[in-house]
Amino acid sequence: QLQLQESGPGPVKPSETLSLTCSVSGGSIRSSDYYWGWIRQPPGKGLEWMGNIFYSGSTYYNPSLKSRLTISVDTSKNQFSLKLSSVTAADTAVYYCAGVCRRSGQLPSYYHYYMDVWGKGTMVIVSS
């Protein structure tokens, strides 16, 4: 059974780079069934999709974060990672990694994406 676990160095200071890693177990990150995604949730607020990556390195980023966000994959370690630069207090959130299934839909070139495996989440506080 696929399991995901986020890890990171803890609190981050404003203007620094936030780095997180998601370790995948119970399956291969090279699976053609999954993209791998990051989603965050500020305290008391809703979910925000940050981006997805395929094991080949192909990425989709939320345009609102694209200038600051890098998602990468390390197939040798069965891990994928997030780097968010120039953080501010607004980046304080619980960060989740997820396995994202992609399936063809009724419409040509439009795919269903659904996050059916999630990590437990890690709280990142941006504070000086």
Added chain:
Amino acid sequence: DIQMTQSPSSLSASVGDRVTITCRASQSISNYLNWYQQKPGKAPQLLIYAASSLQSGVPSRFSGNGSGTDFTLTITSLQPEDFATYCCQQTYSILPLTFGGGTKVEIK
């Protein structure tokens, strides 16, 4: 961006009640709509994908309906473990994927 609006933002219900939550998209998204359940301090869990397909392992009291801009999640007989926040997500446009603001289901 496609905006997803849920209503109500919260509701109170009793065990055994039928509960319906609505999600409206700012433009037509066909059936590219997922529903998630989130309990406090926990990660979301997928309930429904493609508007009406029940995720494996999810109880049959959950059902999804809709197409275009208007969607519903229905719980036919609310159970104690169903008190949680429910959130919709559109996947018609991946740039970006967007979530609704959530509906908190509380005990009456």
